[in-house]
Amino acid sequence: MTGYYIGVISGTSLDAADVVLAHAADGDRPTLEATHNHPPPDALRQRLLQITQTRPPIDIRELGQLDRQVADWMADGVLALLDETGMAPGRIRAIGSHGQTLYHDPQPPHPFTLQIGDPNRLAARTGITTVADFRRADMAAGGQGAPMVCGFHQAMLALPDRQRAVINIGGIANLTCLPAGATLEDPRLTGFDTGPGNALMDAWIARHQGRLQDTDGEWASTGRVHEGLLSVLMADPYIRTAPPKSTGREYFHLGWLDHQLAGMPAIAPADIQRTLLEFTAVSIRDAVAACPGRTDEVLLCGGGARNARLRERLSAMLAPTQVITTDDAGIPADWVEAAAFAWLAMRTLAGLPGNVASVTGASRAVILGGIYAPAVVSRPPSPG
Known part of the structure; x- marks a missing residue:
């Protein structure tokens, strides 16, 4: 209309x-x-x-x-x-x-x-x-x-000759797989919530520094990935559940993170922040790998698309697939x-x-x- x-x-x-x-x-x-x-x-x-x-x-x-x-x-x-x-x-x-x-x-x-x-x-x-x-x-x-945005992604961002994946990184991250030529009714059009986007990183920096967000992953960049913690986070049942699936802050929140940390040796707060960023990136990488067929291009949107360190990690993990923002496709990533x-x-x-x-x-x-x-x-x- x-x-x-x-x-x-x-x-x-x-x-x-x-x-x-x-x-x-x-x-x-x-x-x-x-x-x-x-x-x-x-x-x-x-x-x-x-x-x-x-x-x-x-x-x-x-x-x-x-x-x-x-x-x-x-x-x-x-x-x-x-x-x-x-x-x-x-x-x-x-x-x-x-x-x-x-x-x-x-x-x-x-x-x-x-x-x-x-x-x-x-x-x-x-x-x-x-x-x-x-x-x-x-x-x-x-x-x-949920997710509710996949139809819009198809209407605005699907291409006739290239397969795309759209990743919206808000508090929770979600994926839309857009096979070449896919229509709204096409069963190849798939998507799901991949897990945390910014939610855990935002909550952790709020607890330790009183800030709303870790702009460009600056604090995370001062830490190192703790491989043991990353393995624990990636072993969460939600991450391993097959789609259709959706989640939210009622699942991935500070209490959930504290539970994962319980019983582990002390880890520096900056290392935890860096590991949370890696957790978001790795869970997104694995989700993109689950798209049917070969993905030619990954488009990022949402607040996490502005996190330079997170974009850098996703580009490295998804190479040689090109990683861009929806700005480059004509839709401002923030909106x-x-x-x-x-x-x-x-x-x-x-x-x-x-x-x-x-x-x-x-x-x-x-x-x-x-x-x-x-x-x-x-x-x-x-x-x-």
Whole structure:
């Protein structure tokens, strides 16, 4: 459906809500018109990180309050983008909102996923129809509910004559294998969450240095890979599980890392940071090797694509396959996921499926998400 769409997502890093304005005029290939990065209030970020990392008890009242607070944070981001661009809300067909994942557990007997950020509130605050709750329709069809971005990768980045692999490195890293000429319905189109992206590195540097991230892997570069720890990390059952599979910070968090370190000789914090970077790189390398056929090109996106040390390790490990960022393919690496949710909103309004069943393990392709119209104050009929 031709028109303007907004995509908004906060990932596992919780550093900001990424907001994009996209224009769809050419089938399934929207173009980015504007972007905005909107940090959350610090108290909200800290509480959400605490919940996703340590899973403390949370009562229903607080859950409802957080649902509203996240919606307001994202609404503020959307309104800031509209203000920066001068775009009137009435020109936007829809917002595609991922929300903030609190917990993702796709395993039997009762698989579920929970994203908060009340779409009713988001629609009311912005005056724009909002599409949200994308993951649960896929889970209702037997899928993992993740990754959700593989269809967008196919629409925007597949080539007729070259096989590509797209690696999104957020808090968690995910892979899309794009065989040459693959369509959305092609069973060769595969993907899965590979394991940690930035989540463990971010959490470790936050604990030891109070910083949000290890920019360009600078701290990691001062340490050395601890081979014993790397072997322990790579032996985790999730890394060895065959796809379809998906995971999140509720699995790979500081408590998980502390458990792996228990009983090992003391390791210098910088060496642990370097080993965590290597863990991300090796798990991605092994995932790319699992793509069917020969991969001609690897495209990186997400915050981890800006980590120079991580890019260097991936380039070395995947050689001679070329490793580039999606910037080189026409989509800024920092905004791929947010753009994907603008695309998913467009698909939903058009009555088209958004999941890729060969990726998530769903029984079929399904239309994703619910549609939330902005609240309208009704007026009584005029007398007479």
